[in-house]
Amino acid sequence: MKAGFREFLRALEEAGELKRIKKPVDPRHLSALMAQAKEATLFESIAGYPDWRAAGALVATRKRLALALGCAEQDIAPRFEQGIRAPIAPRLVDRAPCQEVVLTGADVDLTRIPIPMMHVKDGGPYLSGTVVVSQDPEYGRNVGSYRMMYRTPRETSIDLVSSSDMRVYYQRALDAGRPLPIAVAVGTHPYELLAASYKAPIDGDEFAIAGGLHGAPVELVRCRTVDLEVPADAELVLEGELLPVGWTADEGPFGEFSHITGEVKWNPVFRVRAITHRRDPIFYVLQMPWENDWLAAPVIEAAGLQALRVASVEPVAIRAPVGGCCYWTLVASIKKRPGEGKNALLALLSVAEVKLAIVTDDDIDIGDPDELDWAMTFRVQADQDVLVVPGARGKHIDPSVRAGALGRGGLPTTAKLGIDATIPEGVPRAHYERLRYFLKDSVRLEDYA
Amino acid sequence: MSPLAQRLVDELTREPRHFGALVEAHLDVPWRDFLLAWGELRAADVLRRDDAGRYLIPGDAAPA
Numbered sequence: 325m326k327a328g329f330r331e332f333l334r335a336l337e338e339a340g341e342l343k344r345i346k347k348p349v350d351p352r353h354l355s356a357l358m359a360q361a362k363e364a365t366l367f368e369s370i371a372g373y374p375d376w377r378a379a380g381a382l383v384a385t386r387k388r389l390a391l392a393l394g395c396a397e398q399d400i401a402p403r404f405e406q407g408i409r410a411p412i413a414p415r416l417v418d419r420a421p422c423q424e425v426v427l428t429g430a431d432v433d434l435t436r437i438p439i440p441m442m443h444v445k446d447g448g449p450y451l452s453g454t455v456v457v458s459q460d461p462e463y464g465r466n467v468g469s470y471r472m473m474y475r476t477p478r479e480t481s482i483d484l485v486s487s488s489d490m491r492v493y494y495q496r497a498l499d500a501g502r503p504l505p506i507a508v509a510v511g512t513h514p515y516e517l518l519a520a521s522y523k524a525p526i527d528g529d530e531f532a533i534a535g536g537l538h539g540a541p542v543e544l545v546r547c548r549t550v551d552l553e554v555p556a557d558a559e560l561v562l563e564g565e566l567l568p569v570g571w572t573a574d575e576g577p578f579g580e581f582s583h584i585t586g587e588v589k590w591n592p593v594f595r596v597r598a599i600t601h602r603r604d605p606i607f608y609v610l611q612m613p614w615e616n617d618w619l620a621a622p623v624i625e626a627a628g629l630q631a632l633r634v635a636s637v638e639p640v641a642i643r644a645p646v647g648g649c650c651y652w653t654l655v656a657s658i659k660k661r662p663g664e665g666k667n668a669l670l671a672l673l674s675v676a677e678v679k680l681a682i683v684t685d686d687d688i689d690i691g692d693p694d695e696l697d698w699a700m701t702f703r704v705q706a707d708q709d710v711l712v713v714p715g716a717r718g719k720h721i722d723p724s725v726r727a728g729a730l731g732r733g734g735l736p737t738t739a740k741l742g743i744d745a746t747i748p749e750g751v752p753r754a755h756y757e758r759l760r761y762f763l764k765d766s767v768r769l770e771d772y773a
Numbered sequence: 774m775s776p777l778a779q780r781l782v783d784e785l786t787r788e789p790r791h792f793g794a795l796v797e798a799h800l801d802v803p804w805r806d807f808l809l810a811w812g813e814l815r816a817a818d819v820l821r822r823d824d825a826g827r828y829l830i831p832g833d834a835a836p837a
Contacts (some may be wrong), residue, residue: 350804351804352796352804371802371804372803372805373805434808435805435808435809435812436796436805438804439808441792441793441796444791444793445791445793445826446792446793447792447822447826447828448792448811449808474808474816475812476810476812476815476816477808477809477812479815574820574822576826585826587826588822588824588826645812672801
């Protein structure tokens with residue numbers, strides 16, 4: 325049987341990475357308290373919500389992400405790759421913890437869930453750690469992760485501005501004048517969130533990818549009011565539909581994973597038909613921006629490795645640094661043959677919304693910013709080793725794409741930058757021989773203390 | 774409309790406010806009660822946004 329949200333909490337605690345707070349906490353204070361904790365946080369009592377607990381900042385560091393993946397920090401990308409290469413189909417079950425309590429009709433009330441207030445300029449309280457399931461008659465199931473802002477006891481808005489498979493599904497439903505049924509699971513193992521963030525082919529099954537990461541099938545249960553399936557071990561599930569109103573409802577601002585306050589967006593409305601949850605539910609607060617950043621890292625790094633291999637370039641190491649929010653920047657070292665610095669750049673810049681790619685030789689430790697600066701200083705001639713690709717697909721939350729000028733529902737473009745910091749063709753490798761101190765290995769400082 | 778929702782209407786008719794500023798001005802109110810009142814404003818479809826992301830209610834849109 326695969327691990328779930330609670331097993332991950334236990335793993336964090338065993339590793340000394342979970343702080344328990346026993347005093348009652350107001351939901352308006354959850355994010356501020358999590359931001360002050362060095363560990364992930366489990367709030368055992370929520371003021372005004374006697375049935376609920378809350379937990380968050382679970383994967384807010386690379387160390388805790390590695391714990392979620394059960395590997396060393398440097399092995400995150402290959403571990404993720406290993407999982408997505410061996411998908412395991414999900415398994416349907418009849419009974420599920422996430423349906424121990426079922427609320428429909430007049431009992432549907434989002435204000436009974438401790439949805440927190442996160443950032444100073446947020447447009448409302450947000451559900452942030454969602455695994456959203458939808459279905460298209462032609463393409464099949466899709467699983468993604470989308471933020472949702474509270475509107476009324478039965479409605480949220482949902483950020484569906486960026487290009488995604490579910491945006492395609494919604495557009496197709498909208499064109500047909502019908503709502504799009506969705507189900508939203510909250511409080512799953514990070515594998516489900518990672519799979520939801522992964523840009524699988526439109527006809528691929530993200531739950532099978534999650535199964536590959538777990539090494540066991542994800543157990544799904546049929547929803548009570550919509551024809552969809554959700555992870556049976558989730559803490560909370562919202563069932564309902566995206567109304568066929570298009571991008572008409574104000575949503576945001578929200579503290580974006582780019583570490584800045586976003587803008588008001590125009591988005592669809594999610595109407596909730598049913599709320600199901602465990603008898604003793606734990607609400608998952610995905611703490612922006614850190615958890616979102618780190619959950620993106622393995623997906624982007626693995627996609628980078630894959631793109632390099634497709635381009636017949638041999639990667640040695642890859643990193644999506646947190647300075648680029650683990651999303652917009654990829655740095656890779658390669659075993660280079662002539663011309664492959666540029667081939668590698670072209671491959672890396674094709675990954676999702678990566679807008680800055682840097683490629684080095686395999687003698688550079690890409691985890692060391694000083695090493696990287698050195699390579700960019702002495703192995704780069706700007707007129708020969710810098711690529712700019714204009715007009716590529718961009719993302720709204722990057723202020724430099726000027727998304728505000730696009731109008732409702734418009735998609736931005738961006739320019740991409742590649743820096744080939746490998747040793748230039750024609751320059752002998754010997755010209756880069758590093759300084760070594762004379763007899764360095766023959767003497768020891770402590771012998772002179 | 775509940776008294777709290779009416780108070781929020783009065784405040785937003787007077788001047789645009791960020792949601793967080795409204796929440797901070799009513800920290801004495803239980804979170805659930807605040808969200809229920811906010812839901813009343815949403816349901817009444819009176820809320821508008823300005824370029825800074827603040828909520829406002831134009832005078833002619835305020836419910837009686």
